[in-house]
Amino acid sequence: MSDTAITMMPNPVRTSSVENPADILGFAIEAAQHSGAALATLVEIRGGAARALGAHVAVASDGRFCGYVSGGCVEAAVAAEALQAITDGRDRMVKFGEGSPFFDITLPCGGGITIAIHVLRSTDVLDDTLKELACRRSVALAYRPELQRLIPLDKVPLRPGWRGKDFISVYRPKTRVVISGQVGEAEAVRRLAEASGYVVDVVDPKATSQTIAIDAFTAVALLHHDLDLEEILLIKALASPAFYIGAMGSTRTHRRRIDRLQSIGVSSEAFDRIKAPIGLFGPTRESASLALSVLADIAAARLENFG
Known part of the structure; x- marks a missing residue:
C-alpha cells in the first residue's frame, strides 16, 4: 500500500455495534448502491477466536463500517484493507494474528484469523438473501475467490465453512x-x-x-x-x-x-x-x-x- 494511497483513503470509522447478519448485509447494500462497498468475512480460525466462521464486517467506500470478525481488535484494520480492495477493484484474503504479516496487530486470544474481502459489484444476491430472511427462510451463499463472486445455494448446510474452493456462509432468521x-x-x-x-x-x-x-x-x-x-x-x-x-x-x-x-x-x-x-x-x-x-x-x- 503506497503512501499516496494511504493519504487519499478515508479513515475507517465504526458507525454502529450491530451484529445481526441481516443488518450488516443491509448496510453493505446501502453503501454499495451509493458509493461502493466491500463485505469482509471470517473464513479461517487458527486457535481461539471471538467470533464464529462466517462473521461479517461491511465497509463503505467512505470509511464507515459495521460488524465484527473478532472481539473488536482488528476490525479497523480489516476496514482499511477493504478500502484498499475497493480502490483496487479486486478481492483479497488477509491474515491477522498468528501467521499474519502484520506483526503489530495481535489477537488477545493468541490465535489467528483469515478474512476474505469481497468487493461488491452487484447487490442482487444480497437483496435476495434479505428477502428470504424476511420470509423466515434460511439462506446459504457460496463465496468463490477465484471468480470473486457470491453464488446462492439451493441447499443450506448446518454450519458455515469451506466446501472445496468455496466458502459457504449460512444465514438464518432471527429468533x-x-x-x-x-x-x-x-x-x-x-x-x-x-x-x-x-x-x-x-x-x-x-x-x-x-x-x-x-x-x-x-x-x-x-x-x-x-x-x-x-x-x-x-x-x-x-x-x-x-x-x-x-x-x-x-x-x-x-x-x-x-x-x-x-x-x-x-x-x-x-x-x-x-x-x-x-x-x-x-x-x-x-x-x-x-x-x-x-x-x-x-x-x-x-x-x-x-x-
Missing part, C-alpha cells in the same frame, strides 16, 4: 419468542427478549382465534400458573417445529401437565420436548431473574440447534 403468561413475568421476558434483538409475540391465552406463527426458529415460553390457560398454545407448539418449548411450574405441576397431555392423546415424544421448569437456572423468585433464566435457556438452545 422469534412467543410468550404467554402472567403479566409481570411475561412483560419481563418480553422486555429482555426485545433488548436482545429477538422478534417477540405476546399471546393472549383467552384470545382463541389469535393467529400464532411458530416456525423452526421460534421459542415458546409459557409462563402461566394455571394449566388451563397454557393448554391451547402448548398443544400448538408441540405440533410445530419450534426449537424450544418451556413451561413454568414445579416438578409436581409438570407431572399434572403430562397427565393432561396423555389424556388427550399427545405422544411421549412430543411432551418430552417441554423444558419444565422453564429456564436455565432456578427456581427464581422474581420476574427479572426469571427473564434472564428463560432467555439464557433459549439462547443456549438456539446455539445447540443452529450454531
Whole structure:
C-alpha cells in the first residue's frame, strides 16, 4: 500500500455495534448502491477466536463500517484493507494474528484469523438473501475467490465453512419468542427478549382465534400458573417445529401437565420436548431473574440447534 494511497483513503470509522447478519448485509447494500462497498468475512480460525466462521464486517467506500470478525481488535484494520480492495477493484484474503504479516496487530486470544474481502459489484444476491430472511427462510451463499463472486445455494448446510474452493456462509432468521403468561413475568421476558434483538409475540391465552406463527426458529415460553390457560398454545407448539418449548411450574405441576397431555392423546415424544421448569437456572423468585433464566435457556438452545 503506497503512501499516496494511504493519504487519499478515508479513515475507517465504526458507525454502529450491530451484529445481526441481516443488518450488516443491509448496510453493505446501502453503501454499495451509493458509493461502493466491500463485505469482509471470517473464513479461517487458527486457535481461539471471538467470533464464529462466517462473521461479517461491511465497509463503505467512505470509511464507515459495521460488524465484527473478532472481539473488536482488528476490525479497523480489516476496514482499511477493504478500502484498499475497493480502490483496487479486486478481492483479497488477509491474515491477522498468528501467521499474519502484520506483526503489530495481535489477537488477545493468541490465535489467528483469515478474512476474505469481497468487493461488491452487484447487490442482487444480497437483496435476495434479505428477502428470504424476511420470509423466515434460511439462506446459504457460496463465496468463490477465484471468480470473486457470491453464488446462492439451493441447499443450506448446518454450519458455515469451506466446501472445496468455496466458502459457504449460512444465514438464518432471527429468533422469534412467543410468550404467554402472567403479566409481570411475561412483560419481563418480553422486555429482555426485545433488548436482545429477538422478534417477540405476546399471546393472549383467552384470545382463541389469535393467529400464532411458530416456525423452526421460534421459542415458546409459557409462563402461566394455571394449566388451563397454557393448554391451547402448548398443544400448538408441540405440533410445530419450534426449537424450544418451556413451561413454568414445579416438578409436581409438570407431572399434572403430562397427565393432561396423555389424556388427550399427545405422544411421549412430543411432551418430552417441554423444558419444565422453564429456564436455565432456578427456581427464581422474581420476574427479572426469571427473564434472564428463560432467555439464557433459549439462547443456549438456539446455539445447540443452529450454531
